[in-house]
Every structure is written in structure tokens, then in C-alpha cells.
Amino acid sequence: MLQKLTILGPGLLGGSIGMAVRQRKLAGRVVVWARRPEAGEQAVALGAADEATHDLRRAVADAEVVVLATPIGVMRSLAEEIKFALRPECIVTDVGSVKYDLVTQLAAVLPRFVGSHPMAGSEQAGIEAARRDLFVNAACLVTPTETTDRAALQWVHDFWQSLGGVVRTLSPQAHDEMVARVSHLPHAVAAAVVNVVCREDGQALNFVGPGFRDFTRIAGGPPAMWTEICLENRHELSRSLDALMEELGRWRTALENRDAVELQALLKRAKHYRDELRFRS
Amino acid sequence: MLQKLTILGPGLLGGSIGMAVRQRKLAGRVVVWARRPEAGEQAVALGAADEATHDLRRAVADAEVVVLATPIGVMRSLAEEIKFALRPECIVTDVGSVKYDLVTQLAAVLPRFVGSHPMAGSEQAGIEAARRDLFVNAACLVTPTETTDRAALQWVHDFWQSLGGVVRTLSPQAHDEMVARVSHLPHAVAAAVVNVVCREDGQALNFVGPGFRDFTRIAGGPPAMWTEICLENRHELSRSLDALMEELGRWRTALENRDAVELQALLKRAKHYRDELRFRS
Numbered sequence: 003m004l005q006k007l008t009i010l011g012p013g014l015l016g017g018s019i020g021m022a023v024r025q026r027k028l029a030g031r032v033v034v035w036a037r038r039p040e041a042g043e044q045a046v047a048l049g050a051a052d053e054a055t056h057d058l059r060r061a062v063a064d065a066e067v068v069v070l071a072t073p074i075g076v077m078r079s080l081a082e083e084i085k086f087a088l089r090p091e092c093i094v095t096d097v098g099s100v101k102y103d104l105v106t107q108l109a110a111v112l113p114r115f116v117g118s119h120p121m122a123g124s125e126q127a128g129i130e131a132a133r134r135d136l137f138v139n140a141a142c143l144v145t146p147t148e149t150t151d152r153a154a155l156q157w158v159h160d161f162w163q164s165l166g167g168v169v170r171t172l173s174p175q176a177h178d179e180m181v182a183r184v185s186h187l188p189h190a191v192a193a194a195v196v197n198v199v200c201r202e203d204g205q206a207l208n209f210v211g212p213g214f215r216d217f218t219r220i221a222g223g224p225p226a227m228w229t230e231i232c233l234e235n236r237h238e239l240s241r242s243l244d245a246l247m248e249e250l251g252r253w254r255t256a257l258e259n260r261d262a263v264e265l266q267a268l269l270k271r272a273k274h275y276r277d278e279l280r281f282r283s
Numbered sequence: 284m285l286q287k288l289t290i291l292g293p294g295l296l297g298g299s300i301g302m303a304v305r306q307r308k309l310a311g312r313v314v315v316w317a318r319r320p321e322a323g324e325q326a327v328a329l330g331a332a333d334e335a336t337h338d339l340r341r342a343v344a345d346a347e348v349v350v351l352a353t354p355i356g357v358m359r360s361l362a363e364e365i366k367f368a369l370r371p372e373c374i375v376t377d378v379g380s381v382k383y384d385l386v387t388q389l390a391a392v393l394p395r396f397v398g399s400h401p402m403a404g405s406e407q408a409g410i411e412a413a414r415r416d417l418f419v420n421a422a423c424l425v426t427p428t429e430t431t432d433r434a435a436l437q438w439v440h441d442f443w444q445s446l447g448g449v450v451r452t453l454s455p456q457a458h459d460e461m462v463a464r465v466s467h468l469p470h471a472v473a474a475a476v477v478n479v480v481c482r483e484d485g486q487a488l489n490f491v492g493p494g495f496r497d498f499t500r501i502a503g504g505p506p507a508m509w510t511e512i513c514l515e516n517r518h519e520l521s522r523s524l525d526a527l528m529e530e531l532g533r534w535r536t537a538l539e540n541r542d543a544v545e546l547q548a549l550l551k552r553a554k555h556y557r558d559e560l561r562f563r564s
Contacts, residue, residue, distance in 0.1 A: 121492050141490055170489070180490050183480045188494045191476055193553035194530040198523065199464045200556040207560050208451070209422055209461050211402050213469045216497035218557040225550035229543050236538040242479065243535050247528055249475040254524050257517040262510050269506035272474035275481040276499040279488050 004029040008065040010058075010080055012036055012045035015097045015120060016071030017132030020050030022165045025134045035061035045129060059087035067161075070096035073227065074104060074234055081111045088112070093154045095161075099123070099181060100234035101145045101174035109147060116158040117145035117174060119181070120167060127224045135166065142167030145174045182238035187246065189228060190239065192220035285310040289346040291339075291361055293317055293326035296378045296401060297352030298413030301331035303446045306415045316342035326410060340368035348442075351377035354508065355385060355515055362392045369393070374435045376442075380404065380462060381515035382426045382455035390428060397439040398426035398455060400462070401448060408505045416447065423448030426455045463519035468527065470509060471520065473501035 007029040009016045020032045034051040035058055036042040042054025055061045062068050062084045070077045077096055088094070095118045098104050105117040122140035142162035146155045162169045172180065195217050199206050210218075232239055249268075256264040288310040290297045301313045315332040316339055317323040323335025336342050343349050343365045351358045358377055369375070376399045379385050386398040403421035423443035427436045443450045453461065476498050480487050491499075513520055530549075537545040 121490070123492075141492070143490075180487060184487050184491050184495045187480065188476055188498055190534055191472060191531070192494070193550050194527060194534060195469055195472055196553040196556050197549065198526045198530050199468065201526075206461060206465050207556070209402070209424075210465050210560065211422075213473070213501045214465045215560070216501060217469055218553075218560050220494045220497060221550075221553040222557040222561075223550075223554075225547050225554055228550050229547040232538065232546055233541055233543060236541065240535060240538050243531055243538075245479045245482075246475060247531055247535075249479050250472070250524055250528055250531075253471055253475060254521060254528075257513065257521050257524075260514055260517065262514060265513055266506050266510040268478065269474050269502075269504075269509050272477040272499075272502040273504075273506055275477050275488070276503040279491065279496070279499050280503075 003027070004066045006031045006033060006065045007067045007069070008033045008035065008061050009051065009069045009071055010035050010061070010084075011070065011072030011076070012041060012050055012054075012129050012132075013071060014123065014127055014129065014131050015136075016069065017045055017048065017050040017129035018122070018134065018136035019069055019071065019097075019165070020045060021048075021132060021134035022137060024049065024052070026164060028161075028164060029067075033061055033065065041129070048129060048132065049134075050129065050132060058083055062087050062092070064089065065092055067157075068092060068094045070094065070098070070108075073230055074098045074100060075230055077104065078107055078111075081108050081115075085111050093151075093157055095158045098234075099185070099231050101177045103234065105145055105147060105174040109149065114151045114154040116150055116154050117177075118158060118162065119143040119145065119177065120162065121181075121185070122167075123223075127227055137162065138166030140167050142169045143177055144169060144171050145177045146171065147174065178235050178238045179241075182235050182242045186232060186235055186239045187242040189220060189223065190232060190243065191246065192217045196221045284308070285347045287312045287314060287346045288348045288350070289314045289316065289342050290332065290350045290352055291316050291342070291365075292351065292353030292357070293322060293331055293335075293410050293413075294352060295404065295408055295410065295412050296417075297350065298326055298329065298331040298410035299403070299415065299417035300350055300352065300378075300446070301326060302329075302413060302415035303418060305330065305333070307445060309442075309445060310348075314342055314346070322410070329410060329413065330415075331410065331413060339364055343368050343373070345370065346373055348438075349373060349375045351375065351379070351389075354511055355379045355381065356511055358385065359388055359392075362389050362396075366392050374432075374438055376439045379515075380466070380512055382458045384515065386426055386428060386455040390430065395432045395435040397431055397435050398458075399439060399443065400424040400426065400458065401443065402462075402466070403448075404504075408508055418443065419447030421448050423450045424458055425450060425452050426458045427452065428455060459516050459519045460522075463516055463523045467513060467516055467520045468523040470501060470504065471513060471524065472527065473498045477502045 012034045032051045034045045120142045293315040313332045401423045
């Protein structure tokens with residue numbers, strides 16, 4: 003058992019980690035740091051931490067583990083601010099949903115850094131949505147590089163597992179390519195479809211069925227957070243968008259040519275993947 | 284109350300209409316016709332009809348109302364086959380999900396034809412999925428033209444209302460434009476996204492989250508049925524696809540330029556529409 007685990011940024015993910023660690027008694031003390039003092043107090047009030055502070059160095063001093071759970075854009079400067087306050091053996095991990103640049107930069111600053119990405123976000127971004135069972139059965143991706151400390155990697159792997167996650171290990175680059183496809187592309191496309199459908203008039207909203215409702219649900223995430231994610235992963239997301247536009251071009255041509263064989267082939271392939279996915283889950 | 288209502292094609296929609304009419308005692312007899320005798324017998328066994336026949340002319344003779352509930356491609360030839368067997372005052376409606384060409388052609392053959400489109404389909408296409416409450420709170424679109432018989436129009440309007448539907452009236456052209464946007468575009472795009480995400484390897488399926496699962500659900504409809512719908516509505520669907528590709532081009536440019544302001548504007552607009560939709564429902 004750890005003596006002290008510190009979470010920087012008690013939002014949905016940071017708050018849920020705190021709740022899960024306390025429930026499972028994985029640390030003697032959970033400390034949160036938040037830029038706004040009220041946010042730290044709220045985390046304590048909701049059971050996500052034993053103590054809150056807005057003194058960053060005091061928050062991380064003596065911690066055996068620090069979890070970066072702020073927006074990605076803040077993590078780099080936080081790493082610079084904490085690096086001299088950490089114990090040398092302190093393990094640092096994060097929850098950022100894009101990894102390649104981030105892992106490269108954080109690992110250069112923090113010797114025992116291990117990148118993580120628990121795929122347990124939701125539309126709601128705040129601690130109000132935090133739950134101690136958020137990671138149960140969620141895919142938790144761990145993204146080591148060749149220089150990652152092996153003992154720290156093992157610890158972070160086991161940590162997510164002990165929170166109930168299904169842990170998988172991927173290189174940062176493979177991770178970014180994967181999440182561009184399974185997460186960022188669907189989000190961007192859902193937003194684009196909603197805008198196209200609703201743009202000309204509000205009338206379309208009177209006629210929506212369940213399919214379109216799913217698109218709007220996906221498109222409902224916090225715009226600032228998704229802007230950051232999409233920009234952070236812009237190379238891989240662009241590649242996925244290009245592939246999608248090529249595929250939509252196939253649809254366009256098949257419609258133009260009244261090519262039922264091609265259309266049905268496109269639809270059958272998608273249904274095949276769906277059935278395979280249903281079989282697995 | 285009608286003496287006899289006849290349903291041609293007891294699938295999901297035809298079967299559900301039969302069940303709903305019988306439950307609400309809107310007709311003395313519900314008769315179904317199916318190309319395959321077993322399908323008709325199954326409809327009777329499931330409570331969707333009082334009698335089944337595979338003699339098409341006998342099925343429609345003496346009926347005050349006939350509902351075409353086969354695939355769209357079959358409706359035109361059925362109309363030709365039944366036109367001399369119908370009573371002159373017989374009202375004919377259909378459940379086809381694309382209207383412009385179909386309404387034009389059927390109205391030329393059947394004097395008291397009124398186009399309908401109950402938006403209550405689902406992934407399942409067979410009578411096994413039929414339910415007597417399928418139309419309760421479903422949008423039921425009625426698509427008259429300038430030459431549609433007004434009394435027949437009123438009857439068809441009231442018919443869907445009496446099955447629990449929320450009836451809206453649209454011209455066939457406005458209908459096709461609308462469903463291209465709210466239904467056919469999301470379906471085509473969901474299939475395209477699934478194919479792009481899953482194509483290169485099956486590995487992506489190990490990492491899917493809830494957003495992508497929604498896409499696969501939408502993409503899971505029967506390929507033959509969707510091929511027919513997309514081809515039938517190819518002009519409007521093509522226009523929607525063009526608009527979407529333009530919107531995705533905006534994403535592509537914003538990513539290339541690292542334009543956070545533009546990306547956030549695109550995401551905010553989609554979220555705004557989503558919030559408006561949630562408010563309404």
C-alpha cells in the first residue's frame with residue numbers, strides 16, 4: 003500500500019481515480035491539487051480525496067505516485083513546476099487521451115513517467131460526474147517507450163487493473179493512430195453530420211429518429227476539451243479524415259452510377275464488422 | 284369502422300400495422316397477402332391478421348383500404364397487378380421510406396393513393412420484430428401532392444394518428460430531402476466510418492468505446508434494404524454527402540492550420556443543436 007498518492011486536477015477522471023483509490027484502500031492518503039481552491043474542497047467533499055491543497059509543491063512532496071489529470075495543455079507546465087519537488091523514485095502517470103508528443107515531453111522531464119489513457123470519459127467533464135467504478139471494465143491503455151522504467155510500467159499497469167480496468171499496452175504512436183480511428187474520427191464526424199443536418203433550418207430536428215440521436219449524443223462533448231484533443235492528435239485525425247473522405251467518395255460514385263452491387267458491398271462490410279464486434283462484447 | 288383492411292407484405296411494418304389495427308378494432312377483418320404462403324400464415328399466427336392469402340386479387344377485392352408494406356421496388360408492379368381488382372373508392376397507402384418517384388408513379392396508377400412513411404423502422408426487418416405499439420409516438424409522415432384526393436388524405440392522416448403516431452404532412456420532395464439528412468446520411472456515414480476504422484486490421488475492435496459502438500449499431504441495418512433506400516433517394520443523399528464532405532473539408536483545413544478557434548466553433552455549433560434537440564425531447 004502507498005503512503006500518499008497525489009492527483010493533479012480533480013475533474014471527471016481525477017475525481018474518479020481518487021474515489022476508486024480510497025474505496026479500495028490503495029493509499030494511506032489521497033491528496034488533490036486544483037488551481038481553484040473550491041475545486042479541491044469539492045473533491046474532498048465528494049469523497050475523492052482525503053486532503054486538498056493549492057500549493058502544488060506541497061501536494062506532490064513525499065508522494066510515491068502522482069497522477070496528472072488536468073487538460074493535456076496544462077500537463078507540460080505542471081511537469082516543469084513539480085520536477086524538483088518530487089521524490090526521485092516517484093512514479094508519475096497521466097490520463098491524457100493523446101500520447102505521442104505528450105509522452106515524449108513528459109518523459110524528458112520526469113524520469114519515472116509512464117503514459118496512461120483510461121478510456122472512460124463521457125460527455126460530462128466535471129467532478130460532478132465522477133464515480134468510483136468509472137474504470138471497471140474500461141479499456142485502460144498504457145503507453146511505454148523504449149526508455150520507460152520497467153518497474154514503474156509494471157506498477158502503473160497493475161494500478162489500472164486494480165481499479166477494475168482492462169489494461170492494454172501500446173506504443174504512444176500506435177495509441178494515437180488507434181484513438182484517432184475509434185474515438186476522434188467518430189466525434190469529428192458526428193459533429194459534422196449534426197451541423198450538416200441542422201444547418202439550413204431547425205426543422206430537421208422535428209424529424210429525427212434514433213440513428214440521428216446517437217450522432218447528436220456523440221457530438222455533445224465539451225467543445226474546449228475536444229478542440230484540444232483534436233489539435234493534439236491532428237496528424238492522425240487528418241489521416242483518418244482523408245480515409246473517410248475517400249470512402250465517402252466511393253458512396254458518391256456508386257450512387258451516381260446507380261451501382262447496387264457496390265453499395266451493397268459497402269453496407270455488407272460495415273454490417274460484418276458490426277456483427278463481429280457484437281460477437282466479441 | 285372498416286369492413287376489410289388489406290396489408291400487402293407482412294414484415295416489420297406491415298405486421299405491426301396489422302397488430303395495431305386488430306388491437307384497436309379499426310377493421311372488421313385484416314387480410315394479409317404475402318408472396319410466400321408461410322409468411323402469410325406466420326402473420327396470422329402472430330396476431331397480425333385475421334386471414335392470409337397469396338392470391339393477390341382476392342386479397343384486395345372488397346377492401347376499403349390497402350396498405351403497401353413490401354420493399355419499395357416491389358410496390359410499382361403490385362400497383363399494376365391490383366389496380367383493376369380494387370373497388371373504385373379504395374384508399375391505398377404505403378410505408379415506403381423514399382417518396383418522390385414512388386408517389387408520382389403510384390398516384391398515376393391508383394386514383395386514391397396517399398403516400399405515407401411511418402418512421403418506426405429498426406435494425407430488424409422481419410415480422411418477428413413487429414409490435415402492436417410500434418407507431419406509438421413515432422413520427423408518421425404523410426406526403427400528399429396537389430392531386431391527392433382530400434378525403435383519402437384526411438383518412439390516412441387520421442389512420443396513423445389512431446395507431447398512436449405523431450402525424451406530419453410534407454410534400455414528397457421535402458420529405459426526401461429531410462430523410463436524406465436525418466436518416467440516410469447518418470446511415471451511410473456510419474457504415475463509412477465503420478469501414479474506415481475496421482479496415483486495416485481487426486485490432487481496432489479491441490479498443491472501441493461507446494461512441495464508436497453507436498456508429499456500428501446504426502450501420503447494422505439490413506444491407507439489401509438500405510441499398511434500395513439509398514438508390515431510391517440517390518439525388519438527395521448525394522447532395523447531403525456533398526455537404527458533409529464540404530464540412531469535413533473545413534475540419535481538415537482547421538487541423539492543418541492548427542486553428543483552435545475554427546475547430547471550437549464547429550464543435551460548439553454541433554453541441555448547440557444537440558442541446559436544442561435534448562430540450563425538445
